[in-house]
Amino acid sequence: MPESEFALWQRLIEDRTGLWLPENRKTFLLSKLVNRIRIKGMGSYGEYFASLMNSGEEAEWPTLVDLLTVHETRFFRDADAMKLVQDFAKDIIQNEIKQRKTARSDTVRELLAKREPLTNLIQVWSVGCSTGEEVYSLAMQLQTLSNANESPFYFGVTGTDISYPSLAIAKKGRFKRSRIQQIPANLRAQYFVSDDAEYSRISDEIKDRVCFVQGNLGELEQSPVQLYNIVYCQNVLIYFQPQRKKEILDQLVRRLTSGGLLVLAPGEAMNWKHDEMQKVPHPTCLAFKKCKSESNNLRSNYGRK
Numbered sequence: 001m002p003e004s005e006f007a008l009w010q011r012l013i014e015d016r017t018g019l020w021l022p023e024n025r026k027t028f029l030l031s032k033l034v035n036r037i038r039i040k041g042m043g044s045y046g047e048y049f050a051s052l053m054n055s056g057e058e059a060e061w062p063t064l065v066d067l068l069t070v071h072e073t074r075f076f077r078d079a080d081a082m083k084l085v086q087d088f089a090k091d092i093i094q095n096e097i098k099q100r101k102t103a104r105s106d107t108v109r110e111l112l113a114k115r116e117p118l119t120n121l122i123q124v125w126s127v128g129c130s131t132g133e134e135v136y137s138l139a140m141q142l143q144t145l146s147n148a149n150e151s152p153f154y155f156g157v158t159g160t161d162i163s164y165p166s167l168a169i170a171k172k173g174r175f176k177r178s179r180i181q182q183i184p185a186n187l188r189a190q191y192f193v194s195d196d197a198e199y200s201r202i203s204d205e206i207k208d209r210v211c212f213v214q215g216n217l218g219e220l221e222q223s224p225v226q227l228y229n230i231v232y233c234q235n236v237l238i239y240f241q242p243q244r245k246k247e248i249l250d251q252l253v254r255r256l257t258s259g260g261l262l263v264l265a266p267g268e269a270m271n272w273k274h275d276e277m278q279k280v281p282h283p284t285c286l287a288f289k290k291c292k293s294e295s296n297n298l299r300s301n302y303g304r305k
Contacts, residue, residue, distance in 0.1 A: 001026070006023075006029075008049065009029060009033075009045075018218015018244060019068060019239045020241045021068070030045075032064070032067040036067070069162065075133045075182055077134065077234075081232070082141060084282065084287060089141075121155070122153065122156075122229050124138055124156070124157045124231075125158050126160070127252070128233065128236035129161050129167075129170060131169040132159060132167075132169065132212065134159070135170065136191075137183075139209050140187050140206060142155045144187070144190075158210070158211050171212050174195060174201040175199065177198060217240070218248075220248060225255055227257045228260065229260050230262075233262070233263065233264055237265075245272075249269060253290065258291075260290045264286045268286065
C-alpha cells in the first residue's frame, strides 16, 4: 500500500472513530484489512475502502473497529490505581458520616441520621472498559468497602467501549478460570460463582451494580453530560492524536462532580493541565482531582434524595 493510500485510511478511520493509526502501525492495519477483504470476497484495499464509504455498509464499521483496537485487559491491572480509587471512595463516605455527626442543630442531625443509606452515592465511569474486567474490579472493591462500612452506600460503575463484541463479553460477566486467578482469593470466593469446569461468572451482587454502554470517545462533545465522582480512563488515550487527546480530557473534566477524581495511566497525559484540575501527588499513579466550587456542588447534588 503506497503512503498516499495509507494516508486516506488514516483520515477515514480518524474521521469515523477518532482513532489514529501512526505510521509505525501500518503493518498492523494492513493485516487487519487483509482479513476483512478475504472474508468479504473482495479483491483490493481500494474496493474495501469504497465499500466503507457506502452508507449501506454501516454494519461493517463495528467489526473493523473491533479489529483495530487492542483488548488487552485483566482484573486489577493497576493495583495502585485501584487502591487510589478505594481510598478516594472511603473519603467520600467519611465526609458524609462527618456531615451527619457535626450538623449544627439536633433537628438536622436527627434528619441526617434517618436518611437512607442509599443517599451515599458514588458513581464511577470506566472509559474504554473492553471485556469488563476493569469494571468488575472497581465494583468488587466498592462492594467490599460498602459491606465493611457502618452505613452501607449505593454505588454504580458504568463501563463504555467502542467495541460491540467486547461489550457483549463484558455484559455476560463470565470468564475462564485462568483469567480470574490474579484476583485476591477472598474476592474470588465472595464474588464469583462456578459455572462449569472451565468458567466462573460474576455474582449477581456485583452485576446489579454495573452497566455497559457503547460509546466513542471521539464523539464526546455530542454526548449528553452525565456526572461521575470517579472517571477511570487508563490505556485509552494512546489511540488519539495530541489535540484530540486534550479535547477528550477536557470533556472528561466536564463529566466530573465537584471534587471528583480522574485516573489516567502513567505517561498518557503528563503535560496536560486544566484550570479546574489539580494533580494528585502519588508516586506511581497519574490522577487529578477537580477543584470544588459552589456551582459544581449544586449540580452534582441535583436530583439526589
